Amino acid sequence: MQILISNSSKEPIYGQIYVQIKKLILTGELQEGQLLPSMRQLAKDLEISVITTKRAYEELEKNGFIYSIVGKGSFVSEQNMEMMKERKMKVIEEKLFVAIQNGKEMGLSLAELKEMLTLLYTEDE
Amino acid sequence: MENVIELQHVQKSFDGFQLKDFSVTVKKGFVTGFIGGNGVGKSTTIKLIMNLLQPDSGTISIFGLNYKEHEKEIKQRIGFVFDENIFYENVTLAEMKGIIKPAYLNWDDNLFNHYVQTFELPLNKKIKAFSKGMMMKASLTIALSHHAELIIMDEPTSGLDPIFRRELLDILHDLMQDGDKTIFFSTHITTDLDRIADYITFIHNGEHIFTKEFYKVEEEYAIVKGGMELLDGDTEQEFIAIRKSVHGFVALTDNKTRIENIFGETVLIEKPTLEDIMFYTKKGSEKHV
Numbered sequence: 001m002q003i004l005i006s007n008s009s010k011e012p013i014y015g016q017i018y019v020q021i022k023k024l025i026l027t028g029e030l031q032e033g034q035l036l037p038s039m040r041q042l043a044k045d046l047e048i049s050v051i052t053t054k055r056a057y058e059e060l061e062k063n064g065f066i067y068s069i070v071g072k073g074s075f076v077s078e079q080n081m082e083m084m085k086e087r088k089m090k091v092i093e094e095k096l097f098v099a100i101q102n103g104k105e106m107g108l109s110l111a112e113l114k115e116m117l118t119l120l121y122t123e124d125e
Numbered sequence: 126m127e128n129v130i131e132l133q134h135v136q137k138s139f140d141g142f143q144l145k146d147f148s149v150t151v152k153k154g155f156v157t158g159f160i161g162g163n164g165v166g167k168s169t170t171i172k173l174i175m176n177l178l179q180p181d182s183g184t185i186s187i188f189g190l191n192y193k194e195h196e197k198e199i200k201q202r203i204g205f206v207f208d209e210n211i212f213y214e215n216v217t218l219a220e221m222k223g224i225i226k227p228a229y230l231n232w233d234d235n236l237f238n239h240y241v242q243t244f245e246l247p248l249n250k251k252i253k254a255f256s257k258g259m260m261m262k263a264s265l266t267i268a269l270s271h272h273a274e275l276i277i278m279d280e281p282t283s284g285l286d287p288i289f290r291r292e293l294l295d296i297l298h299d300l301m302q303d304g305d306k307t308i309f310f311s312t313h314i315t316t317d318l319d320r321i322a323d324y325i326t327f328i329h330n331g332e333h334i335f336t337k338e339f340y341k342v343e344e345e346y347a348i349v350k351g352g353m354e355l356l357d358g359d360t361e362q363e364f365i366a367i368r369k370s371v372h373g374f375v376a377l378t379d380n381k382t383r384i385e386n387i388f389g390e391t392v393l394i395e396k397p398t399l400e401d402i403m404f405y406t407k408k409g410s411e412k413h414v
Contacts, residue, residue: 051324052340
């Protein structure tokens with residue numbers, strides 16, 4: 001399980017761990033039922049405090065990505081991929097809608113917006 | 126969560142120094158970093174926890190037990206680690222073991238040998254020839270060999286070179302793996318804490334300022350930078366302390382969200398270091414005197 005922590009990032013460390021494990025689960029790199037390293041082991045490996053990994057695991061558990069069994073550890077939950085994808089699509093739609101509204105306010109055409117989107121999309125790659 | 130150390134409303138006065146209504150708890154299975162400047166009460170607090178000093182009033186309990194009735198039991202379960210030599214200088218570590226071993230019911234020779242090997246400590250060299258780093262390792266070895274559940278360290282990293290400091294933090298990470306041990310250590314080298322501390326307890330002028338999860342400190346406190354025109358009698362009240370110059374101001378807040386709401390985009394908001402928090406808190410308390 002690869003996790004990279006940036007100490008200079010504005011994102012808190014537990015947030016970085018949360019995002020990266022979530023991504024590993026959503027891309028299927030971590031499979032349903034798979035055992036995650038213990039909080040204490042992960043803290044040692046990443047050279048960070050236990051409370052930080054604990055917070056990340058708690059957030060992952062709260063949002064249904066993992067579950068814990070006392071004395072056994074934390075495991076990847078069964079993910080309903082279709083539903084998750086739908087939910088994500090909805091968020092993207094909403095954000096795009098806001099961008100379109102903003103664009104319309106200042107009279108941007110669809111072509112101009114598309115151009116902007118293409119530019120931003122390729123820049124991020 | 127279980128508290129290993131509990132101080133409730135502890136008062137302790139000396140000439141010119143006072144620990145005031147000091148309450149603090151230390152959680153089992155975690156590392157608590159105890160920070161504060163020189164002479165603010167860190168060592169006094171540690172001495173109270175070790176029963177080397179008794180409070181004028183208030184209660185102290187360790188593992189849920191009080192010293193009056195359970196001193197022996199508590200001391201069996203505490204390991205005190207230091208880099209100063211409190212061993213006899215003219216003996217070897219092997220001889221020192223012979224002296225200390227009978228004092229502990231849970232002494233474990235296998236564990237002792239294990240750590241002597243891991244730390245590459247010489248058994249037959251006189252202790253006075255040990256470096257600070259070796260002394261620290263020897264002291265830790267003794268603490269671990271009697272299965273101490275609570276490890277107290279007074280400024281463990283001061284006087285150690287950066288490489289050994291990293292090594293020590295690795296050792297501490299190893300110790301924390303089973304979740305049964307608790308570490309409480311005072312320091313003023315705050316950067317060491319980034320890697321290991323779960324909780325931060327901050328003391329200033331004999332007063333407990335806060336005990337918080339490390340990440341919460343970073344979430345709540347912030348360094349705020351902005352132009353002098355933003356400051357007036359009202360807005361200045363929002364900060365713990367402010368450093369002003371002709372180029373603008375730098376200030377510390379313990380309520381980041383509120384500052385974001387008040388000043389919005391007009392200021393720069395940055396993550397504070399523990400040193401920032403110590404510096405501005407001291408500055409802020411001077412202002413009120």
